[in-house]
Amino acid sequence: MKIYFAGSIRGGREDWALYLEIIERLKRYGEILTEHIGSSELDARGESGNDLEIHDRDLRWLEEAACLVAEVTRPSLGVGYEIGKATTWGKPVLCLFRPSEGRSLSAMIAGAQGVAVREYSSAEELKPIFEEFFGGLGIIDRAQ
Amino acid sequence: MKIYFAGSIRGGREDWALYLEIIERLKRYGEILTEHIGSSELDARGESGNDLEIHDRDLRWLEEAACLVAEVTRPSLGVGYEIGKATTWGKPVLCLFRPSEGRSLSAMIAGAQGVAVREYSSAEELKPIFEEFFGGLGIIDRAQ
Numbered sequence: 001m002k003i004y005f006a007g008s009i010r011g012g013r014e015d016w017a018l019y020l021e022i023i024e025r026l027k028r029y030g031e032i033l034t035e036h037i038g039s040s041e042l043d044a045r046g047e048s049g050n051d052l053e054i055h056d057r058d059l060r061w062l063e064e065a066a067c068l069v070a071e072v073t074r075p076s077l078g079v080g081y082e083i084g085k086a087t088t089w090g091k092p093v094l095c096l097f098r099p100s101e102g103r104s105l106s107a108m109i110a111g112a113q114g115v116a117v118r119e120y121s122s123a124e125e126l127k128p129i130f131e132e133f134f135g136g137l138g139i140i141d142r143a144q
Numbered sequence: 145m146k147i148y149f150a151g152s153i154r155g156g157r158e159d160w161a162l163y164l165e166i167i168e169r170l171k172r173y174g175e176i177l178t179e180h181i182g183s184s185e186l187d188a189r190g191e192s193g194n195d196l197e198i199h200d201r202d203l204r205w206l207e208e209a210a211c212l213v214a215e216v217t218r219p220s221l222g223v224g225y226e227i228g229k230a231t232t233w234g235k236p237v238l239c240l241f242r243p244s245e246g247r248s249l250s251a252m253i254a255g256a257q258g259v260a261v262r263e264y265s266s267a268e269e270l271k272p273i274f275e276e277f278f279g280g281l282g283i284i285d286r287a288q
Contacts, residue, residue, distance in 0.1 A: 084228020
């Protein structure tokens with residue numbers, strides 16, 4: 001199964017190491033199309049190259065993917081855009097959110113049909129969340 | 145003409161006064177469906193009430209609107225989501241971006257078809273940008 005993972009790039013790279021950890025855990029369930037999101041070499045200037053080509057490649061990957069898993073703690077236009085497209089296309093979406101004081105998740109994400117929002121505080125807590133989400137899609141942890 | 149204006153709410157309210165100024169200028173071209181985005185009383189906790197109802201109301205407004213005008217300087221999941229929906233529905237989108245050092249606009253927004261991105265530094269610079277965008281839709285400034 002192909003999985004599209006979304007996390008902030010030009011919105012800020014503070015969480016890149018967490019993204020990497022999430023990607024490593026997601027690999028147990030399928031092929032991650034967007035491994036570069038977890039790269040330490042990608043900064044907030046984003047990938048070099050033509051924005052039109054980046055946009056079209058990412059949207060092609062999203063179309064190919066069976067589902068979208070998004071880390072939504074850090075606000076990001078691109079991640080929101082991808083959730084908008086994925087829900088339009090009827091793809092299952094899992095949003096991972098780390099709550100903190102004074103911060104609520106966007107109502108457009110929390111209130112969207114076809115989006116499962118799960119709160120967590122560290123990557124260690126993701127195992128049961130992934131088991132539930134991928135289990136619902138009939139996918140089991142390949143490492144088990 | 146109905147205009148949907150999008151700006152950050154739960155992503156951060158630092159720009160609310162600018163949003164208010166943009167909304168006042170947009171009123172020359174049509175009815176703004178989302179005037180609350182420019183309210184000083186709306187903080188980053190967002191509107192009270194059910195997220196599902198907020199989501200469905202906003203999406204209904206977006207469907208009704210002839211176009212989407214979004215302030216995209218501050219990263220926001222909701223604004224990105226709305227741009228994703230508007231482009232899917234073939235609605236013209238104008239994105240207003242204030243460049244600053246080390247910050248680039250998301251490639252998913254800058255590279256999206258049907259999205260016009262215009263850079264500016266203050267509301268005073270918006271007149272020709274609005275004239276061009278709304279002129280392209282056959283709409284003229286009602287105050288002229």
